[in-house]
Amino acid sequence: MAEKEVRLRRLKTASDIARFMADYYYELDEATKSRKRKIAWCTSVGPAEILKSMGFLTYFPETHSALIGTRKLAADFIPSANAIGYSPEVCSYLTSDIGAYVLGETPLAKAFPGIERIPGADVFVYNTNQCRDVQDWFSWYSEKFGAPLLGVETHRNVGKVTPAHVASIASQLENMIEPLERIAGQKFDIDELRNVVELSRQCSVLWEKCLATAAAVPAPLTFFDATTLMGPAVVGRGQQEVLGLYERLLEELSERIERGEGATGERERFRIYWEGMPVWGRLSMHAKLFSGLGAVVIASTYCSSWIFNALDPAAPFESMAKAYLELFIVRSEEYKERYIREKLAFFKCDGIVYHDAKTCPNNSNCRYGMVQRIESKTSIPALVINGDLNDMRLISDEQTRTNVEAFVEQLEEQ
Numbered sequence: 001m002a003e004k005e006v007r008l009r010r011l012k013t014a015s016d017i018a019r020f021m022a023d024y025y026y027e028l029d030e031a032t033k034s035r036k037r038k039i040a041w042c043t044s045v046g047p048a049e050i051l052k053s054m055g056f057l058t059y060f061p062e063t064h065s066a067l068i069g070t071r072k073l074a075a076d077f078i079p080s081a082n083a084i085g086y087s088p089e090v091c092s093y094l095t096s097d098i099g100a101y102v103l104g105e106t107p108l109a110k111a112f113p114g115i116e117r118i119p120g121a122d123v124f125v126y127n128t129n130q131c132r133d134v135q136d137w138f139s140w141y142s143e144k145f146g147a148p149l150l151g152v153e154t155h156r157n158v159g160k161v162t163p164a165h166v167a168s169i170a171s172q173l174e175n176m177i178e179p180l181e182r183i184a185g186q187k188f189d190i191d192e193l194r195n196v197v198e199l200s201r202q203c204s205v206l207w208e209k210c211l212a213t214a215a216a217v218p219a220p221l222t223f224f225d226a227t228t229l230m231g232p233a234v235v236g237r238g239q240q241e242v243l244g245l246y247e248r249l250l251e252e253l254s255e256r257i258e259r260g261e262g263a264t265g266e267r268e269r270f271r272i273y274w275e276g277m278p279v280w281g282r283l284s285m286h287a288k289l290f291s292g293l294g295a296v297v298i299a300s301t302y303c304s305s306w307i308f309n310a311l312d313p314a315a316p317f318e319s320m321a322k323a324y325l326e327l328f329i330v331r332s333e334e335y336k337e338r339y340i341r342e343k344l345a346f347f348k349c350d351g352i353v354y355h356d357a358k359t360c361p362n363n364s365n366c367r368y369g370m371v372q373r374i375e376s377k378t379s380i381p382a383l384v385i386n387g388d389l390n391d392m393r394l395i396s397d398e399q400t401r402t403n404v405e406a407f408v409e410q411l412e413e414q
């Protein structure tokens, strides 16, 4: 039987966001060539506000890894990282990015004509709030580039975020200022930091509102759209121009709601929550697979990782410490379970899909009974997909299709 043709609806703002991302990489490339601006590499939920307030351009190598993933290049690059000692079991963002560097390759060259290499670096700044892999990743580059490495060591498995937790992270952030002043060649200005924190807060508020529109029935936004729309919230938070982008996106999503128009051309029979990393090399395939069955994946934990409710310009260091500690990925199992149950209710979900990403245990929350606990308390059916964020050798498309079809049948029976 011929496969059903599935229509995906592109948001107009997606083009503006793509342009913003292109400008972001071109600006980094120009700074790498001219050496007129200092560049700081930063982890995706690292202290970008401090770096931006001190005049650094910030480069987030996880976005480069995600580009490797979407271009399905990871399997070409990972063996080169394995050969220098990085196990095939560790984060495939790390192994594909380091492997690409070892081979002298980058997908930026194809995506953005004129760019030949990844950005240079004057400093590497990580936060272990998401995982330890980022520390190893940045350490490797720090040695290669001969540029200093600074980091925040974050508590893990945090239940309640206490003043003691916040104080310990805030002091680590403050301790970065002196070495960063030396690298930046300029004095730290607390008012500039307040300004950047406020812009970051506004970005977070707008991004949260955009994601929340998916609570409408039908949802105007899918998880798969959000994984690319979130680019500016990752790399551009703390910058004025991002606010206009998300205001326009929110307006466009609100218009869809007013018209009663869903995110895809298909009828929304079931609303699905995605827990875990996207499978970057299968975004479009998964979007079509689910939508074609009338099961629209409307929300996720992952895309909410760039919502920082605690940011407050009145207390920049403390509020950044709190914001980066309150993240889902840092928290205890009890907190995570409560969070997911709240999201399932808020987005009126009929089912939940957990992506068990082989090389990212940090973003795979289906390994210690969470699936069964949530299912027994909510009666919302769950499906676990085995795969990976970047290494497509770890995913079986046939198996995924069969499992998703069986899952939708189960939803129909319910």
Ligand code: SF4
Residues within 6 Å of the ligand: 091, 092, 093, 094, 130, 131, 132, 133, 134, 359, 360, 361, 362, 363, 389
């Ligand atoms: S959170 Fe997962 S995907 Fe992200 S850097 Fe860490 S191990 Fe890699």
